[in-house]
Amino acid sequence: MADHGGHGAAHAHEHHWEWSYYPLILVLGIFLSVPVAFGFFFQYHNATLGIASLGLGTPLLLWGIAGWTSEGIANRDKEPGxxxxxxxxxxxxxxxxxxxxxxxxxxxxxxxxxxxxxxxxxxxxxxxxxxxxxxxxxxxxxxxxxxxxxxxxxxxxxxxxxxxxxxxxxxxxxxxxxxxxxxxxxxxxxxxxxxxxxxxxxxxxxxxxxxxxxxxxxxxxxxxxxxxxxxxxxxxxxxxxxxxxxxxxxxxxxxxx
Amino acid sequence: MTKWYAFAGAVLGVVSWATVAIASDQAAADAAAAAPAATQEEAVAADAAAPAADAAVAEEGAVPAADAAVAEEGAAPMEEAAVEPAAPAVEEHAAPAATVNNPAEGWNTLWHHVLIDLYVIGGIFALITIAFMVTYTRKRDDQEGDLPPMNLVLSLTWALIPAFIFMADDFYLAANGWKLWIDQRNVPEGALEIKGLAYMYEWEFEFENGAVLSGNESRENPILLPVGAPIVIRSHSDDVVHSLMFPDFRIKEDVMPGRTTFIWFMDSAPGDHLFTCTEYCGVGHSNMWGRVKTVPATEFEAWIAEKA
Amino acid sequence: MKEWIFTTDHKRIGIMYLVGSMAAFVVAGIMALLIRLELSSLGPTLTDNATNYNVWLYFHGAAMILAFLIPSLTGFFANYLIPLMIGAPDVAFPRINAFSIWLFYVAIVLALSAFMVPDPPDVMWTGYPPYSVQTTGNTSMYVFTVHLLGFSSILGAVNFLCTVIYMRAPGMGWNQMNFFVWATLAAFVIQLIFIPVLAAAVTLLLFDKYFGTAFFNPDAGGDVLLYQNLFWFYSHPAVYVILIPAVGVVAEVMAGMARNPIFNYKVAVYGGAWAIVVLGSDVWVHHLYTSGMVDWLRIGMMVTTLIISIPVGLLMISLVGTLYRGSIQYNTAMLYAISVLFLFLIGGLTGIPLAMTSITLHLAETYFVMAHFHYVMAVSATFAVFSGVYYWFPKMTGRMANETIGKLGFVLNFVGINLTFWPLFSIGVDGMPRRYFDYAMFPEFEPTQKMATMGAIIIALSMVVVIFNWVYSAIAGVKAPLNPWGSKSMEWTHTQSPPGAGNFPTPPTVSADWSPYNYGKHTAQTI
CATH class of the missing domain: 1.20.120.80 (Cytochrome c oxidase, subunit III, four-helix bundle)
Structure with a gap:
């Protein structure tokens, strides 16, 4: 089991800070289109704000998923499985x-x-x-x-x-x-x-x-x-x-x- | 090294065993004390139920059975009990001839034992820790620790012996807890039945004769209850979960819609007690309380008849 | 800047967890102070409106547990330390890790907005129906806070399980891992298995409140106890999610500062941490001792709950034994760690009467319970967090934390905490119920309540000192040497402070004799 550590070693030589936009975008999408929209619709019965929140959140959600997937596909050679x-x-x-x-x-x-x-x-x-x-x-x-x-x-x-x-x-x-x-x-x-x-x-x-x-x-x-x-x-x-x-x-x- | 381990293990073992022994000794002593006390409660109950002459006999029977210490403890309520005149009318609410243990007194005794248990375990751990803290401070900057090497036998010894000691203590506590639980959850026959109802933010109690008394009003005019008789309150709620607690009787149970729950208690001496809500139920949660007053059975009967 | 905000690096995410959870801690701590001030005298003190008080209580409870203790122990410490301790360049799924931290942040934002919206949630952190269904308060906010944090924790659990399985340095066997790694792994297994049950419980609450379903509505065939069972099925193990990593942090600090291996390491791992995971799933009914459950279940769970004392006792023996023949240095980190031994003793031992159904019939929902779990969580677990932050401060910032200010903060904190919670045991036994806005029926408790409020003010002062110390030392502290404590653990011996991208200049490998506790003549075979 211990020999699996070798996989990780390959990454260690890339001495730069890894980052990605998409986790944050996806989270914002989820946040606006689920809890916030739900609260507006069902708790405060304010359909206008609910739709606004959904309208903002859903594109963010889709953008986040799409971006994340394309990054994952781009890195597919490095995927350890x-x-x-x-x-x-x-x-x-x-x-x-x-x-x-x-x-x-x-x-x-x-x-x-x-x-x-x-x-x-x-x-x-x-x-x-x-x-x-x-x-x-x-x-x-x-x-x-x-x-x-x-x-x-x-x-x-x-x-x-x-x-x-x-x-x-x-x-x-x-x-x-x-x-x-x-x-x-x-x-x-x-x-x-x-x-x-x-x-x-x-x-x-x-x-x-x-x-x-x-x-x-x-x-x-x-x-x-x-x-x-x-x-x-x-x-x-x-x-x-x-x-x-x-x-x-x-x-x-x-x-x- | 091994010697030290053996020694420490032995000390820990002996001390823990002594703890359990002392505590159970105490339990035995208290049980001995509790038994005549129960007899004496029985005497109180019988006193309320039976003609005065019978009560006198019961009382006489109780006193020789009790040792000196118990007699001292029990003296005050016994006198009060003897003073109260008998009232045939309360027969139905009086305890039957069989021994009824007062759960609140059982709770206080068990609590005392548990505290001894906790102080001894806590004391052992704390003293050993302090001894280590004082003894093994760093003397040189480059000094490293010198914990003896571990092997399978030592490791298992240090796991199993403490585990068995803890388990012994657990089972001791569980057994005693269960014993008290049986008293708490078995309503004595002939207990005074009260129907409780909770809603935001008020208690209502319906007595057997149809009298309905409000919890909020009882703050000024306490609800009267008979002393010495077991009382059971079976309650449900109209809206959310509440909980009916009598701190002095060491009892509570949640009160909810869709189910009926009960608590039972008895008071050995007349006194004032309060009850309150202990399950969060909203903005008026801390305002759901009232008072009861335990009085001799005759006084209670007269009072409740008037409220019907 | 971009490399910080959008980072997928475990060290930066770890520090973001620390900042976020400390922010939640500060706000929830201010709520605690408001609560204590309100209770300092009979009748309304700060506010006339009990709803305000209930919202403070709700936020204090929910934020301290869900947004401070769990994220700081399984978020900050796990993120920062696990890859460093096992010799990995990062976690298995760095972008999912970033996803987790942002879910955590939006959950805090959602929880905080309780103070800005109309009809704020007032359901306590337990959210029992039917109250949470009938209230006009915004229960959906509570539900989604739980969902977001739960989702974040489940993904974190998946991430770290894979990290530890696959990314240990070549040669590192399971019994050569730091105890903290084991402890956190145990906590993550609990998260993975039990959080979904809580998520289901609050989802049903959402359905009941907003779509009119009848899970908890007795009039239509539902049952109010269903929620309580589902809720505590997770929320009791949640205590172990907090406790086990806290013990792990304390064990690491004590091993490092006493320069000793952890006493009986394997028993602490398997007989302590993992036994708690197994036994912890069968004890939840002790939260329902007075809830009207059937009698035999209450007795059965009394026995299982008492049995929990065995693994917890074994962990305590391991902690105390770590000091034996050690070389103890008392700096701030060690003071916090050693004080946990005593404070957890108080918290743990007062749990024993609460395990006994018959005793709990009186103590349930009183200040005794409140003082008990504050000694376990607010004191022991929180001190473990502070201890760990002080211990790894040089690792995170490259600078030493100021010891004088640190010790001042510790003394104030220790005094304040005991002054606050110790007196509450006594009025709890006398019957003071929890969650009371006012206590008109118990005027005799006012002096004790005042004493507790004074303690709370001292705690607040101490926290100002502690947080000032961290900020000040991070900016202007003395530069830290490479291995200031002389530790043998991989995060100190194999990389610089703070570690750069990729963690280790050269990927570490370890021999079969290596262990993070090879002090003196010890090898992996003698711990």
Missing amino acids: WALTGLPFFIVSEILIFLSLFASYWMLRLTADVWPPAGTPHIGVVLPLIMTVILVSSSITYHFGEMALEEGNKGSFNMWLMVTMALGLVFLGCTIFEYNHLLHEGFGFGANAKSTAFYSITGFHASHVLVGLGAFVCVLVPALSGKISHSLVKGAGLYWHFVDIVWFFVVSQIYLW
Whole structure:
């Protein structure tokens, strides 16, 4: 294990102070578009300032991500590949968040007298099963992409990546369709304990799908001009598979149980 | 080197053992003291419940059982108890014949033991540290330390022996804590039932006869409670989490919407006590308090009948 | 300038963590002073409006824990020292490190804006529902402060785990690392596993307050205790996130100033720090002893909580043993470090009665609890931070901190802190509840409260002295020699002060006998 130190030694001879604009830009983007905008919209009910904050924050956010990615791609020769150790550590954290949400759901459900509680419309299982097929296929198509990349076929990788992203978008579309349907039946976020658990868990999962798609955009845009970072490709894939596996728990706990 | 380690280990071991021994000895002594005290409370309770003659018998039975020291401690309340006339009307609220330990007294005893425990452990660590600080100051600028080399056996010895000593102390404390916990959480049969309600920023107490008393008003006119009888308050909240605390009775429990929680306590001698909110509940948090006054059962009965 | 603001260098980020966390410390300290002044007499003293007082309390608690102690110990010390101690040129992911520091800064900005917005958050640092859901105060500000700091800490944890795994100097085995590196690693594992639970808890709070969901609403099938369980599932281990690195800093300072190896190093690492990580996950219910949890859980957690005394006791033995046959020099850093032994003894031992459910039924939510955790966090952990800053001051600035002013600051600080918190134990046992704007029911406690307020004023004075000393010495201190303490640790022996870009002029490698504690005749095999 100790011999890994040698990787770091290569950097030690570059005697200049490293710096980057993008972490700060990204943080400012996040800050303005999430906490500040949320506060204006929901706490102070001031849509004008909320939109202003979003309008300022979102471009910063996108600029930060784009700049960071291009820097990372530019440095890809120096990449030691540690990201593929770091990402699983981060996924451990994500697993714990989902576990907490599920634990809260179990507590709501197991202490309830009747389940589902009064006021819950019928939530079909056909759509979630279709969504499962879509998400699993998207994991498989991404794997095909990775195999194509190993053979050096960048064009084929791009094609499979776009197919994966399309499947991800269809999945999100299904979620929106389902939410729209349920909301029209009067099953709002705060309708009862079931709606609480249902929207929180499926919504939280959908937000992870969105992040996964964002990571794919960061892979795709440089890949179209032939720049491919292997650890970025592997990392985005790892995250996507994780999101896919979580979905099995969501389906089994929320829809089928 | 090894000799020193062995010696220090032995000293630490003996001293810690002595701590536990002294503390548990003390516990035994206090338990001995507590037992007649409990009998005496029983006498008080029985006194309130039964005809005077029976009370006299109980009292006589209690006194010979107690040793001199206990008799001294118990003397004052016993006299008071003997003075109070019996009142058949309070039978339902009186403790049953079985021994009822007053959790507040148990708390005070256990607290005393824990303090001894803490002072001894803290004293050992502090004295050793001070001895080292004074002894091993730097004599020359280039002097380096001379800690004896470690090996597996020494290392494990220095881990396991302290670990077992700490564990012994932990289990000693846990066992005693559990014992008191049983008293605190088992409401004696026939306890006076009160329903508590908390809301921002007020307490309300509903008695068995339907009387509802306000916490804020009790600051001027304390709520009366019978002395010597166990009292249980089962409460819930209308809005946010509050907590009902009686500092003098060494008890509190959170009061929240959606669940009912209880506390029980008893007072051995008449007195004034306060209760207050101890879970942050907003701008009026420090203004949710009131007073109770424990009085002889007859006086309480007359008072509560009037409030119904 | 650009190379400072947009820096990705771990030393500069570390110093930015120190500056940011000290800024939070100063503001939260001013809040503490306002709180103490308000309590110095019965009835309203500084303000008539209890909401002002509650906002001070909220900011003091949240900022001291989330924006001072955790960032200074796992942000500043970890950033500055870990790469230097393991012989690495930087951390594994420098730009993620910069991302973490800026998340930390915007979180402080968000927390500070509590004083400028209408409806400031008034939910204490615990944010218990239903109050935090029903209040008109801006609970979202509390939630997002926690989110930003949590995200920052999780990324920091990922970063440092990878750094220590991959970037140790060639030849450096796991048992040749500084104890501080181990301690911080343990803290980061706690962060990685437990912060998400807190993040989930406050997210549910956000849903409940702003989208009307029913997690904590009993009328719709929710449960108020759910939040308390999730919250303390992280927030008790958070105490160890603070404690373990603090012990690590104290151990390094004591080893350096006594020129001794850390006594029983391996037991301190595995039986101390890591045992706390394992046991610390099963003790959270001791924060809920009076919350209406089921009885058997309270008894079970009483036993696990008491068992925590074993690893903590082993750490104490290692600290005290480090002095044995040492060559102790008493400079400011060492005075702070040694005083932690005594102060942590007080803080730790008063935790023992609080571990016992039956005793806690009375002591919960009183000044006794308050004094207990202030002895652990506000005193022991904070003194550990000061001790570390004094010890590594020559490393960071290349100049020596002024010893006379430093010792003056220490004496004032030590006196002030004990004058403030020691009396609070006694009125706590007598029943003085926490978080009280006024104590009309306990007029007899006024003299004690006054004494504590005087102590707080002395602490404030001492802090002026301490911070003045740091600023003054950084600008005008005496130039520091290369290794002023005669330490054997890599950050002193292998590079200059302050280290340049890339940390080490030549990348270090170490032999199997090397350890950071090779004082006297010791080798890695005899520590």
